[in-house]
Amino acid sequence: xxxxYNDEVMxxxxxPVKYGKMEKYDLKIEDVSTTCGDKIAxxxxxxxxxxxxxxxxxxxxxxxxxxxxxxxxxxxxxNIESFKELDEVxxxxxxPVKISPGRINCVLLPLRAVKRxxxxx
Amino acid sequence: MISTYGWKEDFxxxxxxxxxxxxxxxxxxxxxQKPKKxxxxxxxxxxxxxxxxxxxxxxLADDATEIYEKSRVxxxxxxxxxxxEIIFTRNTTESLNLLSYSLEETINKGERILITSMEHHSNxxxxxxxxERGVKLDYVNFDADGLLDLEDLKAKLKKETKIVSVTxxxxxxxxxNPISEIGKMAKENGSTFIxxxxxxxxxxxxxxxxxxxxxxxxxxxMLGPMGIGVLYGKYDLLDRMPPFNRGGEMIKDVDFHNVVxxxxxxxxEAGTPNVEGAVGLAAAVDYLKAIGMENVRTHEKHLTSMxxxxxxxxxxxxxxxxxxxxxxxxxxxxxxxxxxEIKRKLEKRNxxxxxxxxxxxxxxxxDDRNVYVRSGHHCAEPLMRTLGLTGTARASYYVYNGDExxxxxxxxxxxxxxxxxxxx
Numbered sequence: 345x346x347x348x349y350n351d352e353v354m355x356x357x358x359x360p361v362k363y364g365k366m367e368k369y370d371l372k373i374e375d376v377s378t379t380c381g382d383k384i385a386x387x388x389x390x391x392x393x394x395x396x397x398x399x400x401x402x403x404x405x406x407x408x409x410x411x412x413x414x415x416x417x418x419x420x421x422x423n424i425e426s427f428k429e430l431d432e433v434x435x436x437x438x439x440p441v442k443i444s445p446g447r448i449n450c451v452l453l454p455l456r457a458v459k460r461x462x463x464x465x
Numbered sequence: 466m467i468s469t470y471g472w473k474e475d476f477x478x479x480x481x482x483x484x485x486x487x488x489x490x491x492x493x494x495x496x497x498q499k500p501k502k503x504x505x506x507x508x509x510x511x512x513x514x515x516x517x518x519x520x521x522x523x524x525l526a527d528d529a530t531e532i533y534e535k536s537r538v539x540x541x542x543x544x545x546x547x548x549x550e551i552i553f554t555r556n557t558t559e560s561l562n563l564l565s566y567s568l569e570e571t572i573n574k575g576e577r578i579l580i581t582s583m584e585h586h587s588n589x590x591x592x593x594x595x596x597e598r599g600v601k602l603d604y605v606n607f608d609a610d611g612l613l614d615l616e617d618l619k620a621k622l623k624k625e626t627k628i629v630s631v632t633x634x635x636x637x638x639x640x641x642n643p644i645s646e647i648g649k650m651a652k653e654n655g656s657t658f659i660x661x662x663x664x665x666x667x668x669x670x671x672x673x674x675x676x677x678x679x680x681x682x683x684x685x686x687m688l689g690p691m692g693i694g695v696l697y698g699k700y701d702l703l704d705r706m707p708p709f710n711r712g713g714e715m716i717k718d719v720d721f722h723n724v725v726x727x728x729x730x731x732x733x734e735a736g737t738p739n740v741e742g743a744v745g746l747a748a749a750v751d752y753l754k755a756i757g758m759e760n761v762r763t764h765e766k767h768l769t770s771m772x773x774x775x776x777x778x779x780x781x782x783x784x785x786x787x788x789x790x791x792x793x794x795x796x797x798x799x800x801x802x803x804x805x806e807i808k809r810k811l812e813k814r815n816x817x818x819x820x821x822x823x824x825x826x827x828x829x830x831x832d833d834r835n836v837y838v839r840s841g842h843h844c845a846e847p848l849m850r851t852l853g854l855t856g857t858a859r860a861s862y863y864v865y866n867g868d869e870x871x872x873x874x875x876x877x878x879x880x881x882x883x884x885x886x887x888x889x
Contacts, residue, residue: 347833405825406823
């Protein structure tokens with residue numbers, strides 16, 4: 345049986361490491377999907393273009409929550425500009441479980457939010 | 466030979482194994498699977514009868530026209546109308562859009578249209594369109610059990626209400642509305658009465674009644690092919706209405722600046738029609754008639770009762786719509802409580818604790834187990850807003866589902882609770 349909700353995914357969902365508001369941030373990006381009901385806010389602290397810390401708040405499905413939390417953890421120390429080039433297919437492949445086509449938007453939520461947020465910056 | 470319901474042999478798709486296992490298809494409210502008889506009828510049409518209809522004078526074209534018109538009569542008989550009152554469309558959505566456009570001259574600024582809060586978008590958006598012309602759209606509420614509030618309907622049925630358009634069976638709550646009673650109230654008020662029968666004609670005995678001016682339904686939701694829908698209309702009303710689309714087939718005479726339209730129903734069928742769809746739908750009607758619509762309804766009631774009884778025992782599951790299987794069809798929208806989310810939200814002291822798994826997660830969890838349910842807002846966002854939800858999962862049954870599908874569904878759903886524990 346395929347198991348989308350394996351221990352790695354569920355551990356991350358129940359114990360996210362980057363969940364919660366940040367007091368002082370340089371950039372806040374909000375994204376809402378009205379059809380899905382997903383709502384996230386990303387708080388980013390920058391130091392010369394490098395992500396010093398990033399946290400998130402909001403709600404969504406398990407896949408979007410897990411993806412957002414992993415995205416935030418991985419992003420620390422990276423140059424925010426580097427996400428402009430990050431390929432969506434590669435990002436989906438890096439997700440710990442295989443995702444059906446109908447759920448790709450859930451996993452891409454944080455990446456698309458950052459890409460959009462940088463355009464609007 | 467047609468099998469008794471609950472048998473899957475008549476439906477080739479159920480031979481397919483996914484991940485080495487049978488599929489449990491619980492999304493017939495969205496679309497139904499097709500019996501071999503329907504598929505064969507379509508193949509037979511293309512192999513033996515295909516030509517354009519209502520145009521040419523040679524033998525093959527006569528055959529095609531005859532088979533198309535016989536299909537129309539078969540569908541008319543199925544719901545108790547006359548053939549010339551059956552218009553072939555693409556689907557329920559197109560049938561209702563046809564009405565929105567062809568009836569727009571009968572409704573003026575300041576007048577009203579009455580629908581309900583449990584409509585599918587296809588019975589909302591064609592009427593919302595007329596708000597641009599200064600028409601007011603009113604919605605009848607439903608109560609906590611998912612039953613339509615008939616007192617509210619009475620209050621909102623005003624002198625200015627020109628059109629009343631109501632779903633016979635909700636595609637989310639499953640609620641079966643007292644359509645004749647509502648229709649009589651609408652007619653006493655002098656309103657045009659329209660029934661969205663997309664979820665009723667496929668699932669229960671349905672006969673056209675005097676109070677019904679128009680009835681819309683889809684072929685693909687009743688074992689027929691996609692791309693064929695039906696609009697029933699009272700002949701004298703159809704005769705007075707302007708056409709929706711214009712072009713080939715639907716004229717008696719055209720000169721450079723004038724046109725005389727054909728009589729109904731051809732007046733409303735501009736262009737080459739979906740003959741294969743009509744033939745396939747007629748074969749689907751034959752199949753359903755052989756089972757008997759009373760039996761279809763009884764079978765679905767049985768599967769629904771069995772499901773609701775088990776869901777009542779599952780403390781983490783919430784379902785919507787009437788508890789009484791007599792008042793609902795075989796469509797069950799539900800959500801599953803999410804303890805992890807409730808805990809996190811309580812820790813945050815956020816008072817907005819709904820604590821439900823996202824419906825897409827429920828559907829993916831079940832998909833991992835080959836159980837196919839729909840998730841999301843089911844094209845009924847005003848209904849979701851009324852329930853205070855962004856979505857639900859939804860299981861729905863039809864003739865090919867059996868007790869084994871209910872068991873597979875409920876066992877899989879039960880695993881949402883224990884999946885973490887089983888891993889220690």
